[in-house]
Amino acid sequence: MSERTSDADEQLADVGRGITLGYRRSGSGDIPLVLIAGLGQQMHEWPDGLCGLLEGRGYDVIRFDNRDVGKSTHFGFPPPGPLNFLRKRWHPEQYDLSDAAADTVGLLDVLGLSSAHLVGMSMGGMIAQTIAARYPHRVASLTSIMSTTGAPRVGRPALSTWRLMFGRPARNRDEHIASAVRMYRHISSRGYPFDESAVRAAAATTWDRDPHPAAGVGRQLAGILKSGDRTTELGAVAAPTLVLHGDRDPMVNPTGATVTARAIPNARRHTLPGMGHDLPVGVWPTLADLLDTHIRTARSTDAPHH
Known part of the structure; x- marks a missing residue:
């Protein structure tokens, strides 16, 4: 069992199958809330300010680095090149979203949590969806933010976004921050001010915790694409589900929210006007309200989870 730290120190958890995850647990509340980060993101991409709002509402907030980023286990095989991505030719060791889902469930085991409320953004939303479909008894509620189902022709990045994603990897810290x-x-x-200083600070932390992160990000992206269309599987999700998406998202088109809400039984969809593919400070209070209302509604209607 892992002890909770009051100052949100980073810890390491052996979650099985040779995988170690770096994580932070904060807040004195008794409602476990697991935040799952997106493609290439580390745990600090869930902003401290947003986590503080959730901690203040009684949540035990758990953030972690997915496999292949930050302080978590990295893989040694090369990520696919652009041609392999197009042909969907994967390395024999290439993992998919179900492996990342199993990692997260392993973290719940280490923390002694029989179930938790899951909130995932972007790729983290895909991982959370997969956990809810495959491990229904471990998920008290599901919130999928700016994510999609893997269905073709929907929820896809704009062409201009793909071009940026496949740019030359940063060779040093300054290049990484600029990128x-x-x-x-x-x-x-x-719809919100662009906070360049916050982006720079987060990018610096990313590089300092895990220099040269491009290969891990490439393997994570391959894991998403290898997982294919998960629409049918999402029909098995039993957890109360909230689907959140901005209306200005060039990374995961808002059609991703439409198909997600359609695939998951009784899911509720809510659009956040002016939001793109990030979590600007101006959206934190609204997001905290939406999450809190959704989770407390789920708890009030599902006696075993309180």
Whole structure:
């Protein structure tokens, strides 16, 4: 069993199958809330300010690095090149979203949690969806933010976004920060001010925790594409589900929310006006309200989870 730290120190958890995840657990509440980050993102991409709002509402907030980023286990095989991505030719060791889902369930085991409320953004939403479909008894509620089902022709990045994603990998910290600013200027929420200093600070932390992250990000992207269309599987999700998406998202087109809400039985969809593919400070109070209402509604209607 892992002890909870009051100061949100980072810890490591052996989640099985040779995988170790770096994680942080914060807040003195008794409602376990697991935040699952997106493609290439580390745990700090869930902003401390948003986590603080959730902690203040009684949540035990758990953030972690997915496999292949940050302080978690990295794989040694090369990521696919652009041609292999197009042909969907994967390395024999290439994992998929179900492996990342199993990692997360392994973290719940280490933390002694029989179930938790899952909130995932982008790729993290896909992982959370997969957990809810395959491990229904472990998921008290599901919130899928700016994500999609893998269905073809929907929820896909704009062509301009693909071009940025396949740009030359950063060779040093300064290049990485500059690249992050370029990407977030492109995908950020048009309805909110662009906070370049926050993007720079997060990118610096990313590089300092895990220099040269491009290969891991490439393997994660391959894991998404290898998983294919998960629409049918999502019909098995039993957890109360909230689907959140901005209306200005060039990374995961808002059609991704439409198909997700359609695939998951009784899912509720909510559009956040002006939000792109990030979590600007101006959206934190609304997001905290939406999550809190959704989770407390799920708890009130499902006695075993309180």
